[in-house]
Structure formats: structure tokens, C-alpha cells
Amino acid sequence: MTHIRTGALLGAALLPLTALAADPALKTDVQQFSYAVGTQVVQNIVRQGVEVDAEAFRLAVEDVVAGREPRLTPEEMTTALEKQANAAQARAQERGVKALEAGRAYLEANKGKEGVTVLPSGIQ
Numbered sequence: 724m725t726h727i728r729t730g731a732l733l734g735a736a737l738l739p740l741t742a743l744a745a746d747p748a749l750k751t752d753v754q755q756f757s758y759a760v761g762t763q764v765v766q767n768i769v770r771q772g773v774e775v776d777a778e779a780f781r782l783a784v785e786d787v788v789a790g791r792e793p794r795l796t797p798e799e800m801t802t803a804l805e806k807q808a809n810a811a812q813a814r815a816q817e818r819g820v821k822a823l824e825a826g827r828a829y830l831e832a833n834k835g836k837e838g839v840t841v842l843p844s845g846i847q
Contacts (some may be wrong), residue, residue: 761784765780771811772811772814773807773811782794830845830847833847834847
């Protein structure tokens with residue numbers, strides 16, 4: 724009985740390694756192009772600070788490539804995209820406010836330093 728449990732645990736532990744071994748080698752031009760495009764698309768999304776659900780993204784790619792109907796209605800997709808755009812705009816606005824505050828704090832601290840001249844317009 725102990726051997727069966729040990730074997731089951733060992734099999735479960737090695738399962739991720741077999742999944743890695745099953746990964747395609749990306750040898751053909753189409754495989755390499757497809758991987759490169761996928762990498763660029765996701766990097767661009769992540770660079771914008773957007774959270775990506777890899778499983779949902781994979782499902783979308785598989786559905787489109789297979790010619791299946793999307794799992795979301797056009798209205799649901801529009802709503803999801805609008806929510807993300809609004810959240811991104813709010814994040815950008817917040818970063819802008821913080822940058823403005825930091826700039827004002829710097830100018831305030833800098834104007835009292837030796838050798839700094841402040842013009843009537845506020846330029847230092």
C-alpha cells in the first residue's frame with residue numbers, strides 16, 4: 724500500500740515535467756511566427772499594467788483559430804474592453820496627479836537652494 728501511495732505522489736510530482744516535455748519545439752516558421760506574435764501581443768498588454776488571465780486568453784485564441792463562436796457576446800466583449808479602458812485611464816490620471824505633486828514639491832524644495840534663481844513665471 725505504501726508503494727502505491729509513493730508511486731502516486733511521485734507521478735503527481737513528475738506530471739509538470741511531462742507537460743514541459745510535451746511542449747512543442749517551435750521549429751517551423753509558422754510555430755515561431757505564432758509564438759512571436761503571441762509574445763508581442765501579451766507583452767504589450769502587460770506593459771500597460773493590465774492583468775491577463777492566460778487561460779481565458781488561450782481559450783479565445785483557440786476559439787478564433789478553430790472558427791468557433793466566441794464565448795462572450797459582442798456586448799459583453801465591449802463592456803469588458805470599456806471597463807479595462809476606464810481603469811487604465813484612471814490609473815494614468817492617478818500617475819499624472821502624483822507626478823504633478825512630486826514636481827511641485829521638488830520646485831518648492833529647490834527654490835531655496837543656493838544659486839537657484841526663480842523667475843516671475845516660476846521657472847527656476
